[in-house]
Amino acid sequence: MNQVGNELYMNIANSYLINPSNYPIFPRNSIIFPKNGGAVFTNKKRILLNDALVDLNTGVFIYIIH
Numbered sequence: 001m002n003q004v005g006n007e008l009y010m011n012i013a014n015s016y017l018i019n020p021s022n023y024p025i026f027p028r029n030s031i032i033f034p035k036n037g038g039a040v041f042t043n044k045k046r047i048l049l050n051d052a053l054v055d056l057n058t059g060v061f062i063y064i065i066h
Contacts, residue, residue: 001034001044010046017053025051026060027063
């Protein structure tokens with residue numbers, strides 16, 4: 001979240017999985033935010049531009065329109 005280019009949208013990631021089939025994939029346009037530690041108080045939120053995985057320290061709000 002802290003890299004230049006990730007100010008509003010998640011454009012840049014540090015890690016990638018070759019075969020993510022055993023992990024939950026969150027849909028693009030979901031909002032991610034820190035949920036553990038001191039980062040919670042930074043009030044950071046980012047929008048996923050692509051379907052993505054997140055680590056256990058990250059919360060995800062999935063926006064669904066009916």
